[in-house]
Amino acid sequence: MTQLDIVDVGHTYTHGVDEERWALKPLELTFEAGKTYALVGPSGCGKTTLLNILSGLVRPSQGQVLFDGADVTALPTRARNIAQVFQFPVIYQSMTVYENLAFPLQCRRWDKARIDAKVHQVAEALDLDDRLRQPARRLTADDKQLISLGRGLVRDDVAAVLMDEPLTVIDPQLKHSLRRKIREITEQFRPTVIYVTHDQYEAMSVAQEVLVMKDGRAMQQGTPEQLFEAPSSTYVGYFVGSPAMNFLTVDREARGTVTLGGRPLAVAWDIPENVGEAQVGIRPEYVEIVTEPGPNTFPATLRGVRDHGPQRVLEIEVAGQLIRAKVPREDGVPASEEFLVQLPRAKTLPYADGRLILQS
Ligand SMILES: Nc1ncnc2c1ncn2[C@@H]1O[C@H](COP(=O)(O)OP(=O)(O)OP(=O)(O)O)[C@@H](O)[C@H]1O
Structure with a gap:
């Protein structure tokens, strides 16, 4: 797990427009190692832009991204050692659950016994240990999302797990249990997690710290309790709580x-x-x-x-x-x-x- 720092990072998709119209206004943020953060805010507030800057998909117009103090701003995604969970589960359809979880470790040339122990440890935490031999394509969407998350968790050296609206395709009645499961396993494995959602309830139930955004700005960062008890603006007061x-x-x-x-x-x-x-x-x-x-x-x-x-x-x-x-x-x-x-x-x-x- 790694600390991520955003140092004076700002981004515009259109050159030459003044800073007021940038998708992300220059900001400073620290995501501490081993904590789960939610980025929350209405559509267009800049959550995905910030996530893509962390993953390396978007090169910011200004500023630096630091992973444990090292400048990774110019590095592509594959050189950042991050795991990503997208809106739609991305799994290897032709592989079993076991093979999906083992694959990142085989790529890192772990020996068989070590892979086996790690896959079983993660599968048990995900409640997938009884389905390890099943083809992954047969699983439900929520279990497939757990595999996507599990593929990040098996890698002990993963810098961060970036999750972009991971509950989008999950049935409403399963969302509650998947949220709880994500919370349990991130507490157990303690990766650094950045979790993007537009749903304040989801943010408050999954994350230890929540960053509320508006118009490309960070409005407030704090624990769910701090945001509930003392919103720093009427905007946060309206946005958080129901x-x-x-x-x-x-x-x-x-x-x-x-x-x-x-x-x-x-x-x-x-x-x-x-x-x-x-x-x-x-x-x-x-x-x-x-x-x-x-x-x-x-x-x-x-x-x-x-x-x-x-x-x-x-x-x-x-x-x-x-x-x-x-x-x-x-x-x-x-x-x-x-x-x-x-x-x-x-x-x-x-x-x-x-x-x-x-x-x-
Ligand atoms: N590739 C792009 N080219 C031009 N403008 C973009 C691009 N991606 C995002 N934007 C603009 O940047 C702003 C921030 O968008 P972003 O996708 O980061 O917000 P978001 O909070 O993730 O929204 P959503 O929840 O709808 O994905 C918006 O005004 C959006 O229209």
């Missing part, structure tokens, strides 16, 4: 205090006076339905109810603005359309001009 984070426009009063619909609102930390348009963000999971008035309680009106798996999402109007509360389904629906909500102070974060105000 339903999205609530953002409410508030009024600033003297000495950094704020009001919502004319009532005082205590926020996690103070808002300096010199910031732009102020909002507060609160996750639907933290909005509470209460019966007694108290700190940070506001009159609310129920506007809609949606079921969300074992949870229920209440659409609520507070101070003329629509927010969502996510509550356990067994809690039922408030008896009256008019009730009180509480926005717990510690979970109510201040934003100005779309950016989280940093705690001073």
Whole structure:
């Protein structure tokens, strides 16, 4: 496993356009050895461009790519010792599962006994050990994707495993178990993994660190918990979490205090006076339905109810603005359309001009 560094790397597919229009604006990133990272963002945000720069398929317009400190920017893909898992499983159809897993090791001239031990170790982790003698073409798409991943894992010296939307062709009911399996085996084998997806739920469930991208820029990198608890921008707050984070426009009063619909609102930390348009963000999971008035309680009106798996999402109007509360389904629906909500102070974060105000 290898650390990958992106040093001032930027890319444009069209020469001569100004940097604002580059597919990837110059950025610095470190992918630590042995960790799984997800690159997530909407279509066209630059995820594949970044992945292709790491694999060597695209030579960046500027900057350097370092593998354990060595400059690989000019090296082609085959010289980078990476494993790739694509949207569609790429396996040797005419070979058995065993032969597919053994092939990269035969190319490296490992001896038979060592190959055999390694193939069995990886096949067991992938739950494919009972199908080693089967032709690989007979396997289902999710098992074929596991073989693609396994072919990277058998190589102890692989620098990184790059995965590009690997669940695209997987049946929805199998996606959940394949996500879990990928997480388990990357934790066991600890390769450096860069996993591209446009699905924030997939990113949060597979990766230890998630990089949220927008318009060729890295918006925030952090653990799933950091992105959930403290999105650095309203964009990340909307993009990560389901339903999205609530953002409410508030009024600033003297000495950094704020009001919502004319009532005082205590926020996690103070808002300096010199910031732009102020909002507060609160996750639907933290909005509470209460019966007694108290700190940070506001009159609310129920506007809609949606079921969300074992949870229920209440659409609520507070101070003329629509927010969502996510509550356990067994809690039922408030008896009256008019009730009180509480926005717990510690979970109510201040934003100005779309950016989280940093705690001073
Ligand atoms: N070969 C290319 N030639 C010209 N422009 C390209 C090329 N590949 C990508 N782009 C452009 O670069 C930008 C980033 O594209 P990229 O494919 O990296 O985004 P993405 O986040 O991976 O999107 P998707 O999820 O749709 O694949 C987009 O505006 C896209 O149109």
